Amino acid sequence: MRVLGIGEYNDLAATYHGLAQRGHEVKVFVADPACRDVFEGMLDFTPDWQRELGWVRDAGADGLVLFESAIHGKEQDSLRREGFAVVGGSELGDRLEADRDFGQDALRAIGLHTAASRRFSSYADARAHVQAQPGRYVLKFNGADNERSRNFVGEMDDGADMLALLSLYESRASHEPASETTDFVLMEHLQGVEVGVGAYFNGREFLEAACIDFEHKRFFPGELGELTGEMGTIVSYRHSPKLFDTVLAPLAGMLRDGGYCGYINVNLIVNEEGLWPLEFTSRFGYPGFAICEALHAEPWEAILGRMARKDSLALRTADGFACGVVLTVPPFPYRHGYEALSKGAPICLRKELAPEDLQQLHFAEVARVHGQLVTSGSCGYVGVATGVGSTVQEANAHALRIARGVVVPNLRYRTDIGERVARHDLQQLSQWGWL
Missing domain, CATH: 3.30.1490 (Dna Ligase; domain 1)
Incomplete structure (x- = not known):
């Protein structure tokens, strides 16, 4: 496969690196100058993604353009009209995520309550x-x-x-x-259980397996501190059918008409009155892509190729739960002062981590300099440690074991990812009939 990755911050760097390690050709464009050193020394970069389109086209059916963010939908639609296989989103998807009123209107149109x-x-x-x-x-x-x-x-x-x-x-x-x-x-403001439901849409239909996720957005344990993008998440592919049928399946026609191709997620509050959708994620989630990968029974090239070809709806996934723990250094979640505080800090791995454990580490803002892995990028988002288990508690313990194998000066991460889910959320959603 020949893949051209396009994004602002190189958010999918770990995926690109995995593809390259498995023998695929990968080139990456990073728009933000502060993030052009992300995976430096580990990936092949291009300063102009448009000049690489011929390189993609020459690969024929094996060529793929992969967009990371929800701000280039118009370009994606244009490339699809030119015959390129594109996975990421669409102009419709951009608007669903960025324009909250428009997104809420779309959800009301399928009969959901909105706050x-x-x-x-x-x-x-x-x-x-x-x-x-x-x-x-x-x-x-x-x-x-x-x-x-x-x-x-x-x-x-x-x-x-x-x-x-x-x-x-x-x-x-x-x-x-x-x-x-x-x-x-x-x-x-709504009281209830916050849960997301997501699935991969190939431009015509959803792939067979959908997932549910429980995000932990606050910086500190106990849901204290800043609202970050995400500090960790619990994911499962085995408890989603009713939420999928109610929230995502009715959107298929709109997504098809809007040329959407990629992952899409709706975040919800669930209470005794029903479902209350909050917002769309019309792109890969970060760190969601890495946590979902922990439950995938096949590599990304199989999933992406299937979406591009539209020749199968299969998505083989594992039972149980995946936990993702985000690893950061100061000044995350902010950019100010990163250069002085943490950029260039060495990243070391404990000898206790086995080769298979390294597959559960998905680095983000890192680079390789003179053979040493160091922090890079713009804000101190080192990566995500993932773990799987038959229960939420087992998945959390597995992820924390992986996280403890990473040594970086002033490394921070939450240890309570999934505690609320295991103690309350799953039981409450089951009681209300949604799982």
């Missing part, structure tokens, strides 16, 4: 709304490339914490360039 939500382009207007209707709100910025740490889940019933934060953002916005746009939603 009360209002879009704003003014912090003053948002403050007036909260003052007029006090309550708990969730603030989420529109745009697939917005920093997740700016989002906020209100905790005070009268909305005082949200009002204070909106005032802070308003004061900061007054010092930003006039070209900077303000675009966010305030959504009604």
Whole structure:
């Protein structure tokens, strides 16, 4: 297979590296200059992905273009019209993720409940709304490339914490360039179990196996600290049919008409009243792709090739659960100060890690310099350690054993990934009839 990977941050570096190690030809384009050293010395890079299209076309049916993010859908649609096999998303997918109102409209159209939500382009207007209707709100910025740490889940019933934060953002916005746009939603806060359901869509149909996932977005154990992109997740391919049939299967027609081809996920709150969809992920999830891989019974080239050819809906997966634990160094989840604090730090592996254990390590912002693995990139996202087990607890223990085999100065990770899932979430979802 000949694969051209296109992204902002080289998020799929571990997948590209695996493909290359298994004998496939891979070239990677990284848009963000701060991330062009990610997997330096380990991958073949190109400064211009468009000039590599002939290289892909020359491979015929074995050529594939792989997009990482949900901001290049228009280009993906154009390449498909030119006859290229493209996996990633589409212009429709970009809008489903970036434009929260549009995404919620699509979910309402298939009969799902949606939380009360209002879009704003003014912090003053948002403050007036909260003052007029006090309550708990969730603030989420529109745009697939917005920093997740700016989002906020209100905790005070009268909305005082949200009002204070909106005032802070308003004061900061007054010092930003006039070209900077303000675009966010305030959504009604919902109580319940947060769970995602995801599957791979080949442009016509979903592959046979769908997964459920339980993300842990807060930086610290006990759900404290910043909202990061994700600090760890529990995934299973064995408990998804009812959620899939209710949430994703009805979207197949829209995705087909919109030319979508790739992984897609809907994050939900589930309570006694039913399902409340929160948002789309219209691309590979990070670190979701690595955690799903721990349960795949076949390599990525088989899955990607099948999606490109549309010749089979098979997706062979393992029983049980996978746990992913994100490994970071300061100043993650921020970029400020990375150069001084952690960039270039050596990464060592304990001798206790067996060769098969290394398959459970999916590095992210790393490079190889003079034979030494070191931290690279823009913010200190070292990678993800994964583990599998027949129970959530076993999967967590396996992932933590792998994580403890990685030695980096000031390495941080959560040890409680899955505790809430095992203690409460699975039982509650079963009681409500969703598993």
